[in-house]
Amino acid sequence: MRTTADVVEGVRRYAAVVQEQRQRLIDLDAAIGDADHGENMARGLAACVEQLATEPPASPSAALKSVATTLMRKVGGASGPLYGTAFLRASTAVGDKDELEPADVAAALTAARDGIVARGKAEPGDKTMVDAWTPAVEAAGAALEAGGDTAQVLRAAADAALAGAEATVPLVARKGRASYLGERSAGHQDPGATSTALLLAVLAAVAEE
Numbered sequence: 700m701r702t703t704a705d706v707v708e709g710v711r712r713y714a715a716v717v718q719e720q721r722q723r724l725i726d727l728d729a730a731i732g733d734a735d736h737g738e739n740m741a742r743g744l745a746a747c748v749e750q751l752a753t754e755p756p757a758s759p760s761a762a763l764k765s766v767a768t769t770l771m772r773k774v775g776g777a778s779g780p781l782y783g784t785a786f787l788r789a790s791t792a793v794g795d796k797d798e799l800e801p802a803d804v805a806a807a808l809t810a811a812r813d814g815i816v817a818r819g820k821a822e823p824g825d826k827t828m829v830d831a832w833t834p835a836v837e838a839a840g841a842a843l844e845a846g847g848d849t850a851q852v853l854r855a856a857a858d859a860a861l862a863g864a865e866a867t868v869p870l871v872a873r874k875g876r877a878s879y880l881g882e883r884s885a886g887h888q889d890p891g892a893t894s895t896a897l898l899l900a901v902l903a904a905v906a907e908e
């Protein structure tokens with residue numbers, strides 16, 4: 700996750716993983732939402748991959764911005780604007796650098812999470828993607844402080860996001876569609892927290908290569 704090519708590769712791999720896990724994300728959303736999260740994300744990310752190929756970005760920031768605008772344009776529902784805002788804030792956070800350092804990656808993750816919170820007003824514990832993003836940002840910050848390289852920062856984020864996503868199971872949703880179910884939302888893993896954990900796992904894997 701250092702160069703423009705790394706960012707583009709990360710998005711391509713995420714698109715492939717979401718395509719693979721499309722049904723699982725649909726099933727998770729069927730339990731507490733409207734069964735479209737897998738389809739929303741798969742369609743949006745396919746459009747992102749296409750757009751990155753049509754207009755190759757000249758910098759990591761431009762790549763992140765391209766993804767942001769495509770997701771906002773192509774993905775309806777809650778997740779389009781939320782992930783769109785996340786990528787847009789990440790794009791701004793990395794500035795005009797050609798090569799990202801570990802601190803830039805950690806700053807991008809923090810900016811992404813802050814954008815999601817600004818847009819969706821969810822707090823940790825509300826059973827949303829914020830429950831994956833927030834522990835991820837904290838773990839990334841700790842790994843950076845400990846002198847971690849980009850792969851270590853992203854691995855820490857990915858592991859924490861996965862634990863955070865799994866920890867949404869017993870929670871009662873207080874934001875988004877799942878909140879309409881009240882207590883009945885407990886017992887199911889949040890789809891958006893799950894797709895967040897997948898994103899960070901993919902980015903970590905690309906950085907480790």
Ligand code: ADP
Pocket residue numbers: 728732733735736739740775776777778779781815818819820821826827828829874875876889890891892
């Ligand atoms: P929709 O709910 O509109 O059908 P998706 O199914 O694509 O959209 O996305 C649902 C996911 O969006 C949820 O699992 C949750 O993680 C996330 N989400 C919904 N509302 C919020 C919010 N206000 N803040 C953060 N995340 C949210």
Ligand code: MG
Pocket residue numbers: 728732733734735736776876
């Ligand atoms: Mg849905």
Ligand code: MG
Pocket residue numbers: 733735775776777
């Ligand atoms: Mg929907």
